[in-house]
Amino acid sequence: MDDIAYHEGKWIAVNSDYKNEDEPFDLYIIEWELGVTGNTLHGKLYGRANHVDSEPFWEFYQYWDVAEEQAVLIQTGTDGTLGKGEIHFIEEGHTEFVQVFTLPDGRNWSQKHTNVVMDIFTETNTSFYLDEEGEWLEDRTYIWVKQMNK
Numbered sequence: 001m002d003d004i005a006y007h008e009g010k011w012i013a014v015n016s017d018y019k020n021e022d023e024p025f026d027l028y029i030i031e032w033e034l035g036v037t038g039n040t041l042h043g044k045l046y047g048r049a050n051h052v053d054s055e056p057f058w059e060f061y062q063y064w065d066v067a068e069e070q071a072v073l074i075q076t077g078t079d080g081t082l083g084k085g086e087i088h089f090i091e092e093g094h095t096e097f098v099q100v101f102t103l104p105d106g107r108n109w110s111q112k113h114t115n116v117v118m119d120i121f122t123e124t125n126t127s128f129y130l131d132e133e134g135e136w137l138e139d140r141t142y143i144w145v146k147q148m149n150k
Contacts (some may be wrong), residue, residue: 003071003087003095004041004062005032006033006117010149013125013142015047024049028142032060040066073097080104083111093117112136121146 011083013028025047032043043060046053057114061074071087085099102108112128128136 003089004034004039004064006120007041007043007062008034010147011123011144012147013144015142018140025054026050029053030060030144043148073099075099118143119147 003063010031014027015023015028018027027048028045029048029092030043030045032041034040036044039149041060041062043062045058045060046056048054055078057078059076063071063072065072068086071089073087075083075084077083081101081103083099083101085097087095087097088132090096093116096112098112099111100108100110110130114128115123116125117123124141125144126141129139131137
């Protein structure tokens with residue numbers, strides 16, 4: 001499967017399991033567009049609450065690093081946070097990546113994600129955080145559904 005072409009388009013995930021006062025969104029939406037060469041992706045993530053879309057709060061750039069022979073994901077937040085990590089292909093339809101996030105003041109942390117394609121329109125994404133002993137603990141799981149209308 002061509003991971004770049006597969007992800008192009010609009011994907012929506014329901015946030016009902018995690019919605020709270022600080023996180024008021026009913027849905028999360030990520031829109032991926034092909035770069036000019038067709039082998040990169042640019043994305044933006046935003047929320048929707050009460051049928052109103054927020055401004056994007058994360059931007060993404062995914063590409064294949066030819067020199068390192070490695071897929072890379074970079075993301076930036078509106079607060080200046082930068083996340084970067086390598087995407088590892090575990091098997092067909094299953095990827096895993098660890099990103100190091102750095103705040104503008106230099107503080108940082110790591111986060112792991114696994115993506116599993118369920119079918120051509122659905123994938124699950126599970127995030128993990130590191131505990132004090134250095135073990136990855138499951139945080140959240142979202143089911144992302146690709147929208148047929150752009």
